[in-house]
Amino acid sequence: MESKGAATRALILETAMRLFQERGYGKTTMRAIAEAAGVSVGNAYYYFSSKEQLIQGFYDRLQQEHAEAARQVLANETDLARRLGGVLHAWLDVAEPYHQFAAQFFINAADPASPLSPFSEDSEASREASIRIHADAVHGAATKMDPQLLEVLPELAWLGNMGLCLFWVHDRSEGRTQSHKLVDRCVPVAARLIKMSRYPIAKTLIREVADVAVEFGITRRTGYTKPRSS
Amino acid sequence: MESKGAATRALILETAMRLFQERGYGKTTMRAIAEAAGVSVGNAYYYFSSKEQLIQGFYDRLQQEHAEAARQVLANETDLARRLGGVLHAWLDVAEPYHQFAAQFFINAADPASPLSPFSEDSEASREASIRIHADAVHGAATKMDPQLLEVLPELAWLGNMGLCLFWVHDRSEGRTQSHKLVDRCVPVAARLIKMSRYPIAKTLIREVADVAVEFGITRRTGYTKPRSS
DNA sequence: TCCATCAGTTGAACACGTTCAAGTCCCCGT
DNA sequence: ACGGGGACTTGAACGTGTTCAACTGATGGA
Numbered sequence: 001m002e003s004k005g006a007a008t009r010a011l012i013l014e015t016a017m018r019l020f021q022e023r024g025y026g027k028t029t030m031r032a033i034a035e036a037a038g039v040s041v042g043n044a045y046y047y048f049s050s051k052e053q054l055i056q057g058f059y060d061r062l063q064q065e066h067a068e069a070a071r072q073v074l075a076n077e078t079d080l081a082r083r084l085g086g087v088l089h090a091w092l093d094v095a096e097p098y099h100q101f102a103a104q105f106f107i108n109a110a111d112p113a114s115p116l117s118p119f120s121e122d123s124e125a126s127r128e129a130s131i132r133i134h135a136d137a138v139h140g141a142a143t144k145m146d147p148q149l150l151e152v153l154p155e156l157a158w159l160g161n162m163g164l165c166l167f168w169v170h171d172r173s174e175g176r177t178q179s180h181k182l183v184d185r186c187v188p189v190a191a192r193l194i195k196m197s198r199y200p201i202a203k204t205l206i207r208e209v210a211d212v213a214v215e216f217g218i219t220r221r222t223g224y225t226k227p228r229s230s
Numbered sequence: 231m232e233s234k235g236a237a238t239r240a241l242i243l244e245t246a247m248r249l250f251q252e253r254g255y256g257k258t259t260m261r262a263i264a265e266a267a268g269v270s271v272g273n274a275y276y277y278f279s280s281k282e283q284l285i286q287g288f289y290d291r292l293q294q295e296h297a298e299a300a301r302q303v304l305a306n307e308t309d310l311a312r313r314l315g316g317v318l319h320a321w322l323d324v325a326e327p328y329h330q331f332a333a334q335f336f337i338n339a340a341d342p343a344s345p346l347s348p349f350s351e352d353s354e355a356s357r358e359a360s361i362r363i364h365a366d367a368v369h370g371a372a373t374k375m376d377p378q379l380l381e382v383l384p385e386l387a388w389l390g391n392m393g394l395c396l397f398w399v400h401d402r403s404e405g406r407t408q409s410h411k412l413v414d415r416c417v418p419v420a421a422r423l424i425k426m427s428r429y430p431i432a433k434t435l436i437r438e439v440a441d442v443a444v445e446f447g448i449t450r451r452t453g454y455t456k457p458r459s460s
Numbered sequence: 461t462c463c464a465t466c467a468g469t470t471g472a473a474c475a476c477g478t479t480c481a482a483g484t485c486c487c488c489g490t
Numbered sequence: 491a492c493g494g495g496g497a498c499t500t501g502a503a504c505g506t507g508t509t510c511a512a513c514t515g516a517t518g519g520a
Contacts, residue, residue, distance in 0.1 A: 004467085004468075004516090005467070005468065008468080008469090029505080029506065029507085030506080030507060030508080031505095031506085031507095039469075039470090040469060040470045040471060041470085041471075041507090041508085042469070042470055042471065042508090042509080042510080043468075043469050043470070045507090045508065045509075046467090046468070046469070049508095050507080050508080051507065051508090167446070167448075178446065181446075182442070182446050185442045185445070185446075186442060189435065189438055189439060189442070192435070193435070201431075205419065205422070205423070208419055209419060212412070212415045212416060212419070215415070216397070216408065216411075216412050216415075218397075234486090234497080234498075235497070235498070238498080238499090259475080259476065259477080260476080260477060260478080261475090261476080261477090269499075269500090270499060270500045270501060271477090271478085271500085271501075272478090272479080272480080272499070272500055272501070273498080273499055273500070275477090275478065275479075276497095276498070276499070279478095280477080280478080281477065281478090
């Protein structure tokens with residue numbers, strides 16, 4: 001049983017999340033978190049190496065909710081565009097309740113040096129799981145496409161999700177309707193491009209873009225070949 | 231004559247830059263800057279509202295150097311790809327000496343809430359000047375293209391520069407050769423797409439992408455209609 | 461039963477960015 | 491020559507994230 005430490009850790013995390021929601025990330029002090037949780041400041045640092053690290057737990061939770069929501073959307077859908085769009089809309093729905101306070105640190109997303117970045121090692125597990133959602137969306141579609149594109153498409157779709165996240169963070173529209181509209185406008189274009197990838201004219205260009213992305217480490221060529229067990 | 235304050239301001243800025251170069255942004259304290267400059271901490275805050283603001287001056291300087299370098303490149307070149315590439319290579323050359331310490335705060339680029347962001351109001355003048363460089367590159371080319379694309383291309387090119395900046399920040403290769411290679415690989419693809427924009431098949435798709443970008447405020451439709459005076 | 465060990469816990473102390481009330485200095489009108 | 495006012499300057503003090511040497515208490519082996 002490792003319950004003692006785990007319980008304290010969970011208590012601190014829950015308290016931090018609540019205070020972040022109530023007052024915002026910036027205005028929530030480590031002292032306030034410790035006091036509200038009934039522990040000492042040092043104790044919080046025993047479990048979380050920094051204030052930022054308190055956020056990683058939130059990321060994980062969000063990712064899991066997204067995976068679940070995406071599973072339901074993908075269950076009865078074979079159209080590529082609707083699958084890609086469904087996954088993104090699911091993300092927007094899952095993230096919506098956290099918009100106000102999530103925006104305060106999703107900012108770090110673009111900084112690979114930050115442990116909060118989706119590109120950092122600390123987030124590797126969470127990131128891989130997230131890419132797998134997009135891999136499912138791509139693989140489960142009936143659409144035919146260039147096999148070389150298929151290899152990079154899951155990661156590109158995930159990058160698209162990151163881009164959407166960046167837009168979403170600064171989306172002040174009611175209920176994030178702008179973000180939803182953006183998805184509805186972009187996904188068909190992307191789907192059309194993907195379908196075009198089978199035909200010579202587009203294939204050359206698309207492969208070149210994909211090659212460049214791989215060559216410069218912007219994405220990898222692992223198609224996440226549809227294993228799935230659950 | 232406003233030399234007294236201006237001199238102090240310049241002194242503080244120069245000192246800060248030097249220390250940032252020597253020790254890095256994070257390890258340079260405001261106290262250290264003040265001490266090295268022979269002024270008080272409060273005095274530094276009289277001229278710069280925060281530590282981050284000390285960076286804005288650096289941005290401005292970099293932008294001016296880039297404008298000058300780009301002007302020379304564009305003077306005797308009419309090929310679109312070489313103009314676009316030339317501007318980007320010029321940026322890489324100008325930025326190279328500052329790579330190590332620039333990387334420490336270019337990070338903020340993705341955060342529109344940060345005053346350091348190229349999207350913030352504080353950087354507006356600098357940003358407009360930078361977009362104009364890309365507008366020159368586009369307008370001065372002999373290449374024909376879809377007029378609707380022309381309207382958004384300068385800002386899209388500037389966004390490409392921002393993307394390059396993001397890549398460059400994390401480019402650990404000697405002399406940033408990877409970044410230069412990336413430019414050489416991407417620019418021809420972009421140029422080909424631009425040329426294709428005159429033909430119906432591509433035009434539809436490209437206009438759709440451009441429309442989405444404008445509609446969602448990712449870019450504007452101001453072509454910066456080639457004024458130029460210098 | 462006793463004690464050694466070590467995960468868990470403490471809070472004072474540190475270094476930092478930032479603020480501010482209190483100065484000092486210099487220019488200008490009288 | 492004087493004095494008022496505003497630009498400029500000061501450094502102590504504040505609140506923050508983070509560290510660390512010391513303490514506590516439970517657990518398990520002799």
